Amino acid sequence: MDSLHEPDSRSWISKEIRPKQILDKYQERVAAYKPYQGTNETNVRPFHLQQMVNVDDEMFKDLEEAMDIENLTTEGEPCPMQLVNPNWNGGVYGIAIPRYNETPIPEAGRLTLRTLYVQAEWNKRAKKDNPQDKDKTMVASRKKELLEPNDNFYLSQPPKQLYRGVFSDNKHLYTIKVYRPFVHPNIAIKDTFSNKDLTLAQEIWVLGEHTLADFRDKITCSIDNNFVGKQQVDTLNKLAPRAGDVYKSGFLFINSCFYLDTRHKDNIDYSQVIIDWASKSNRNLGPFKKGVMETTKFQDLEFRVGYPYVFTHQGNHEHLFCITDVRLVGPDDPQSENKYPLIRSVGVQQSRMCMVCQIKIATWVTVNNSRVAENPFFFCTLCYKSFNLKVDGSKEGEFEEYRYHDVNSV
Structure with a gap:
């Protein structure tokens, strides 16, 4: 088959490999870098990182200073929030950043952006002192949709993974x-x-x-x-x-x-x-x-x-x-x-629509139907019954009918 596909002339096709042999060797090298069971990129210690990159103390210190996330901080930016890492108990910024820190909504923003106006009104209603107020259920309802009990976290994340060494x-x-x-x-x-x-x-x-x-x-x-x-x-x-x-x-x-x-x-x-x-x-x-x-x-x-x-x-x-x-x-x-x-x-593929109403997805297909202009012809359920069946349920004309299952139905 190589004479047809010409894999050697296509850069995205590799040579014939037996992946198990390659991955077994790579697995041994990865295990050698791990100093103890359960090490991953989120809990590896600086000493072990220095061993992995194989540099002296002075260069590793320069690397730490250059890679410090605080170097990305600019004057006047909003206060950072503690985001959740699904593989780690805690935020990616560490315990120094308050987890429930709220940035006040400025008055100019509240009057300019509708999203800030709606959020400010929600905060006002949700923080009423009356414990019997029905609006208190707004807080509980929102917290059910979040990973953390904080209404600032509009994040969609997978459940936290339990790392298994x-x-x-x-x-x-x-x-x-x-x-x-x-x-x-x-x-x-x-x-x-x-x-x-x-x-x-x-x-x-x-x-x-x-x-x-x-x-x-x-x-x-x-x-x-x-x-x-x-x-x-x-x-x-x-x-x-x-x-x-x-x-x-x-x-x-x-x-x-x-x-x-x-x-x-x-x-x-x-x-x-x-x-x-x-x-x-x-x-x-x-x-x-x-x-x-x-x-x-x-x-x-x-x-x-x-x-x-x-x-x-x-x-x-x-x-x-x-x-x-x-x-x-x-x-x-x-x-x-x-x-x-x-x-x-x-993947995403466009559904086959009913060729009569052009609104609903097709559920029936007819073949050799003399009363339509195309062969095969696709119908939704309502159009199929209305066009092809009489009141007593018998066929209107001669044709073969089959149920059609759209590609997006699975």
């Missing part, structure tokens, strides 16, 4: 980006098109001891929610069968190896037809190997960082995915194995 700087973390499928152009059919740019679907974090099957189970795709068969609507007595529950076959193609999902006895080997196709002609592809998805761990793989690999399911539904980073777990990362595999982020 046996986890952080020890576990191997793989960052994988999964992209949405795109339509391959077919020059024989004039109406086909192709999206030129890849669209990110998910960023998933896995640990080295996770299997490829663990990663596969975290990939969400709206195609798996499609109803298969004649029953296209769930009923109280019987749920409509979904494609993900009926067709569970799939493979991950990594470094010329097809890793098959064999967890279910009826799963099909999608890779064999590809291997046969590549071997029967002079296409300069292969040789290919086969592996088992549920028994192969990420720490056992050899691959290229930044190289496009493929996940295939539902017969021919292909997702490109790329391993973009391999590193040790840090103290700011989730500190529990139960948090992984972790869906770190999801």
Whole structure:
């Protein structure tokens, strides 16, 4: 496959590596720098920092003076507040800064900026002396939304992480980006098109001891929610069968190896037809190997960082995915194995809107419908019933109808 992608001419693609070997050596070097269990960047002592940078006492003293945060203070700036570090019990400015220090709102600002006016009015109402005043509930309501009991902290932060020395700087973390499928152009059919740019679907974090099957189970795709068969609507007595529950076959193609999902006895080997196709002609592809998805761990793989690999399911539904980073777990990362595999982020894609009202997201699609101008044609539920069904529930004209699950529904 290297003859197609030319990885040596693309700067963002690495050489073939076995990350476990590299990270194991790096882990040993990190452990050597840590003088005691539980050391991280927030509690390391100056003596240990001096050892890490390997400078003499005089130069280290100059570094401390140059890096002092007080050097950034300018005359007339607001009084600093003690912000919360999720990995440390205390503020990043230390105990010298009052945690609940409030900066008075100047009269000029209160009369000029509406935000300051509203805040000043809120403070006035919330500090009334009458304990029975209903406005007292304003303080309690706001404090419930904050990490600290201080109405100045309009911060959105994750819960505080409990640092674990046996986890952080020890576990191997793989960052994988999964992209949405795109339509391959077919020059024989004039109406086909192709999206030129890849669209990110998910960023998933896995640990080295996770299997490829663990990663596969975290990939969400709206195609798996499609109803298969004649029953296209769930009923109280019987749920409509979904494609993900009926067709569970799939493979991950990594470094010329097809890793098959064999967890279910009826799963099909999608890779064999590809291997046969590549071997029967002079296409300069292969040789290919086969592996088992549920028994192969990420720490056992050899691959290229930044190289496009493929996940295939539902017969021919292909997702490109790329391993973009391999590193040790840090103290700011989730500190529990139960948090992984972790869906770190999801991409944004425009929903398919109803082609009648252009207001609601489509929930039905019709094919070969002679009463509409496009094929296929997408409807929201209300427009589908109003346009395609008679009063008695029978069809108005001839067409095939299927439930449509939008990409943003998952």
